[in-house]
Amino acid sequence: MAFSGALTLSDLNDFISPSQACIKPVEVAKTSGTQGAIKVDNSGSYYEVSQDGLETKLETATINLNDCLACSGCITSAESVLVTLQSQEELYSILKQNKIAIETNDPSTHRTVVVSISPQTRASFAAKYNQTPLQVARKLTWFFKNLGVHSVFDTSFSRDLSLLETGREFVERYKKAVAKGIIKPPNMNGAASTNGTVTVAGGASGENEMDVDSLPQEISTKAPKKRIIRRGAAGANDEPAVAVETESAIPMLASACPGWICYAEKTHGYMLPYISETKSPQQIMGSMVKNHFGSQLGLNPDQIYHVCVMPCYDKKLEASRSDFYSDLYKTRDVDCVITSTEVEKMFSEQGQPDMNTFGEINLDPGYSSVIKDPTGTDQVLVGASGNASGGFLEYVMQYAARELFGIGEGIDVDKGLGVEVKTVRNADFREVTLEAPGSTNGEVLLRFAAAYGFRNIQNLVRKVKTGKSPYHFVEVMACPSGCINGGGQLKPHGDNYATIPLKEWIVQVDQQYRNGVLARKPEENPVLAQLYQEWLGGVDTPKAKQQLRTGYHAVEQNLVNPLAVKW
Known part of the structure; x- marks a missing residue:
């Protein structure tokens, strides 16, 4: 899995860390027989020393999203979550897989790709590139569809x-x-x-x-x-x-x-x-895309690859929670989260670093917060x-x-x-x-x-x-x-x-x-009543509770040395 090159530890302004050292710094292979000791040299490298004095350098452990969620050795703000999953490289991989599936006429490996964009991301691009939020929405739709994405939606709708x-x-x-x-x-x-x-x-x-x-x-x-x-x-x-x-x-x-x-x-x-x-707007959008939208297309949840573009790295952690994973279909409601910064990096990777040169495509109907203006010739963004x-x-x-x-x-x-x-x-x-x-x-x-x-x-x-x-x-x-x-x-x-x-x-x-x-008030969204009826079967049904609400779990602390914790 590729690590996001845009994810850095610079410019932190609200970082809380009870332990500067991760509780899982190295990976130790389990071996039979007696155990040796761990040695740390001047460069900070770890070595396993056997009883006969043989030193074996230990590889740095790979920390995935679930490891990070299970660990109570550090607390991070949205600027400093270290993850090894969910980057633009994952999206590229799925799009490449789709291209091969089309070329080889193998529909079994093809997945419908949906991208949902947050309004905060729109605002960030609008400020940097001197565009209106509507222009940004259209340009991002143009960019993603040129990559091979099938539908581009707006999390203002799920909000x-x-x-x-x-x-x-x-x-x-x-x-x-x-x-x-x-x-x-x-x-x-x-x-x-x-x-x-x-x-x-x-x-x-x-x-x-x-x-x-x-x-x-x-x-x-x-x-x-x-x-x-x-x-x-x-x-x-x-x-x-x-x-x-x-x-x-x-x-x-x-x-x-x-x-x-x-x-x-x-x-x-x-x-x-x-x-x-x-649930948050991101995860409600995930439920809608994988369940309601998928059923309209005649697709199972695992036949859809859903990407959310968010202002926050912690949204990657949210998407990875087991609460939002389907054991039946072996898929998550949101498969991948990429940030505004990572999307901008994609521009350069695709040879188009200046967003101002992009074309524009109208937002997809359905899960997008747009309406026709009074003249009926253009779109207008709406939101709470x-x-x-x-x-x-x-x-x-x-x-x-x-x-x-x-x-x-x-x-x-x-x-x-x-x-x-x-x-x-x-x-x-x-x-x-x-x-x-x-x-x-x-x-x-x-x-x-x-x-x-x-x-x-x-x-x-x-x-x-x-x-x-x-x-x-x-x-x-x-x-x-x-x-x-x-x-x-x-x-x-x-x-x-x-x-x-x-x-x-x-x-x-x-x-x-x-x-x-x-x-616009959420009640004024004309599609919501239809969603409650068609998708959820009503306001207070078991399905509505399942799709719109979630739960939380206290994480048992497992610090290597609790006395060393510093706040």
């Missing part, structure tokens, strides 16, 4: 499903937590009664919105599985006051960032019940409003206000309308509060937060652990400034790299993220 499902999951948890007396509902007429239950107010839908309540299956408050974890299972210092159930754990913590998930699983197992079980990490805080706040308290209008977190938005401690920690309309004493209905970067995450974890977190929902991202600043994103051109400050560059990419993109 609509992820946002809607996250909002529904939060409402489920909130109602469960109120029913169990875990949180006290606000004393608001028509929204909450004094007996600890919440009456769900019906939210008005726009003319073109999907009315979720009109779908055949009624939304249930049952979680896909009940997980009870006593904080402390991962270590004596984690002992909590009470047991925590997933279905009623508040605050609910967003799950779209695999760097954060990896950190929680390895170091804070007691946090897992709080994490949203809704909110920040460049996906807008989970913004959407869940609006959805919960409507579904729990009947506040269907007048809330816009981005513009600070209907809510109080303030920065806490630093720019990467925001707090958003929704108060009861007309309240004279400032009664809080919902208090949400966004915590970016491991420093803020660690503060959040401590508050949740001690039961002092004041929040109902938190959008958590490992990278400072969120996904738009992922470790796999592009850097400015040549000399500009030294002259443009990082913060200014992030602002430029963020502006391109929103440039020319028409804001």
Whole structure:
């Protein structure tokens, strides 16, 4: 397997490492008989020394994705995950295999190749090459199809499903937590009664919105599985006051960032019940491509090769999780993740280093967030409003206000309308509060937060652990400034790299993220209702839970020398 040449350890700004040495530095072959000793010379090379003094140099071990996930010897931000799988070389290999299959008339080895591109990647290319996001989408479609890719989609589409499902999951948890007396509902007429239950107010839908309540299956408050974890299972210092159930754990913590998930699983197992079980946009797209799209083409999941283009190296780890692997078809929902940087490297490898010279092809219909403009002659990108990490805080706040308290209008977190938005401690920690309309004493209905970067995450974890977190929902991202600043994103051109400050560059990419993109609520996506019906059989069916939600697993620590851990 080829290692990505674009993956480097330079320019780290948020790296956490409890152990500078990997717990699997060399590979030792098992031999019969007595064992010798291990010797390390001045150059750092490892040798096995037998009892008769014979020295054998040991080869450096190959660490694959599953090894990295199983190891608890290091914690990485999205900029520093070392992997030996999932690079552009893997995509080249599949495309070459397809070419041979066509030439030899052997359809058994041919696979339909699908590429799904994230909106953060579009924004990164748009900022560097001075193009609009729509132009970037068309140029990337042209580039990949010239390579032999069959379909190019947009993860903004699957993000609509992820946002809607996250909002529904939060409402489920909130109602469960109120029913169990875990949180006290606000004393608001028509929204909450004094007996600890919440009456769900019906939210008005726009003319073109999907009315979720009109779908055949009624939304249930049952979680896909009940997980009870006593904080402390991962270590004596984690002992909590009470047991925590997933279905009623508040605050609910967003799950779209695999760097954060990896950190929680390895170091804070007691946090897992709080994490949203809704799959990320990447993995929901994987489910749709391998199952729904595949069935439309009459293909099994293993006959499709699915590539996602992402701003973050940790997305490679997410795709490799066993939860997203089909034992029946021996395939993953997302076969390969390549970053924005790796895609740019592909340009040069294909002899076309300047994106501005590319042709343009309209985005494929289906799983792409495009609509016709009023003239009907061109395409317009559409996407959920909110920040460049996906807008989970913004959407869940609006959805919960409507579904729990009947506040269907007048809330816009981005513009600070209907809510109080303030920065806490630093720019990467925001707090958003929704108060009861007309309240004279400032009664809080919902208090949400966004915590970016491991420093803020660690503060959040401590508050949740001690039961002092004041929040109902938190959008958590490992990278400072969120996904738009992922470790796999592009850097400015040549000399500009030294002259443009990082913060200014992030602002430029963020502006391109929103440039020319028409804001649309997930409910307004006309294809979602059809997907729920045709693909999932309804909103709250077992198949919907299987395809849209997942679970997490505490990783048992296995440090060679725990006393040497340094934070």
